[in-house]
Amino acid sequence: MNDTAFRDALGHFATGVTIVTSSSKGGRVGLTANSFNSVSLDPPLVLWSLSKTSNCLATISASGYFAVHILAYDQIELSKSFAKKSTQKFDGLACEEGVGGSPLISGCSAVFQCKVLTQYEGGDHIIFVGEVLEYEGSDKAPLLFHKGKFHSGEVLQIPDSPKVDSIANQVGFTEDFFPYLMARAHFQLNEPIKDVVKSSGIDEDDYFIILLLSIGEGRTIQNISRCLEHTNHHPTNEKIAEMHERGLITIKNGKGGDRIYLSRDGAQxxxxxxxxxxxxxxxxxxxxVSNEVDSLKSILKKVILRTDPGIPNLWDVED
Ligand SMILES: Cc1cc2nc3c(=O)[nH]c(=O)nc-3n(C[C@H](O)[C@H](O)[C@H](O)COP(=O)(O)O)c2cc1C
Structure with a gap:
């Protein structure tokens, strides 16, 4: 069998991520594992499998106890460090001592403290079935693993939109509505930028003009007008003169008439x-986590491409 192809096919099964810890006379051990699963509710049983080459095997077998930590979305670095062959995994990590001496890591989504019930041979792995003696859950969203990449389960925590019987709901303007989500994300992302606009003593018209000039200077008023048409912020001659007077822009005579530049204050x-x-x-x-930012950016670019009403190229300063 082709090992890589088999591994890749298994990677289609999305899982959570755990760290299993244990301790015996030889010291504390732990490793990242995603083979964890539930087995039985009564009695409460769980399982996971451990590679026969793992440095943890001797300790877990000797101890007879282990603790399974379901990692939270913000514990990606921890999961990476416990996926390495190292004797320093616990360095700088404050742990409490759990049942059977298993180290307990804080900040996880859930923890199951177990006593080994059975150990089965499973090819190159040992399958551990554990009886859950104690467990603890939290509201923290989980870390997820799919096709070799980590993902944040934070999105699972966004509550479903309430089913409100209103006119807005009848026309589909709910919290799951695409334009609503885009508009709200834009609104919230822009808040800190609005604060800078306010503290700089400029208004929204100034803001759009300054922003456009920061993309490219030496524009005519016609160019600015054309580029800002979709924003509803039209630069009048009076507005340009007033910005000039306030020292936000400079005007130089150039090809095709007056050309507008950012002043030092405007650039600041x-x-x-x-x-x-x-x-x-x-x-x-x-x-x-990992590739989510790239995915989000390419999705937003696709939205922009598919909804573009024909906004001019803002980098083109010639007119
Ligand atoms: C997401 C993920 C899941 C893993 N799942 C398992 C697993 O279920 N069992 C296992 O033996 N190793 C698993 N590993 C690999 C171990 O974490 C890795 O081999 C580690 O170095 C073992 O350390 P040790 O030799 O100190 O025990 C996984 C690694 C990652 C990144």
């Missing part, structure tokens, strides 16, 4: 806006 505001945007992105990224 764009730097603050950029810093705030980067911070928003950074904060949001910390809630995603």
């Amino acid at each position: 505001i764009t730097e603050k806006l950029l810093a705030a945007s980067k911070e928003v992105e950074q904060k949001l990224r910390s809630h995603f």
Whole structure:
């Protein structure tokens, strides 16, 4: 059998991620495992399988006890460190001592403390069936594993939209409605940026013009007008003159008439806006795992592509 193809086919089965720990005279051991499953409710039994090459095997067999930690969405680093062959997995990790001396890791979605009931031969693995002596669950969303990649189960925690019998509901304007989700995400993401706009003493018209100039300078008023048409923020001659007077922009005579540039003050505001945007992105990224950010960005690009009413190329400053 082709090992890689078999492994890949098994990878289609999405699982949670656990760390199984145990301890004996030889010390504490632990490893990342996703072979965990429930077996029986009465009596309460669980199982998982351990590679015969694992450094944990001797300890778990000698101890007769193990603790299964269902990892939470924010424990990805822990799961990576327990998936390595290392004797330092517990360094810097504060653990309590559980039943049979098994180390207990905090911050998990759930923990099952078990006594080994049976050990079966299973090819190159040993199947452990454990009787659950104690367990603890929390509200923390789980870490998930699918096709060799980690995923955050945080999205599973977003409550279903209430079924409200209102006109909005009849026309489909519920919390699961795509335009609602996009608009709300936009609204919430923009809050810190709005704060910068406010503290910089500019209004929304200034903001859109400054933002466009930060993409490309030396624009005519016609170019700005064309590029901002979809935003409903139209730059009038008075607006441009007023921004000039307030020192936000400079105007130079060039090809085809007056061309508009950012002043030093205007450029400083764009730097603050950029810093705030980067911070928003950074904060949001910390809630995603592995390829989720890339997936989200390509989905958003697809939405933009499929809904584009013909917004001009904002990088084109010529008119
Ligand atoms: C998501 C994931 C799931 C895993 N599941 C298992 C498993 O169920 N059983 C197993 O023996 N190893 C599993 N491993 C591999 C072990 O974590 C890895 O081989 C580790 O180095 C074992 O360490 P040890 O030799 O110190 O026990 C898994 C690894 C990952 C990343």
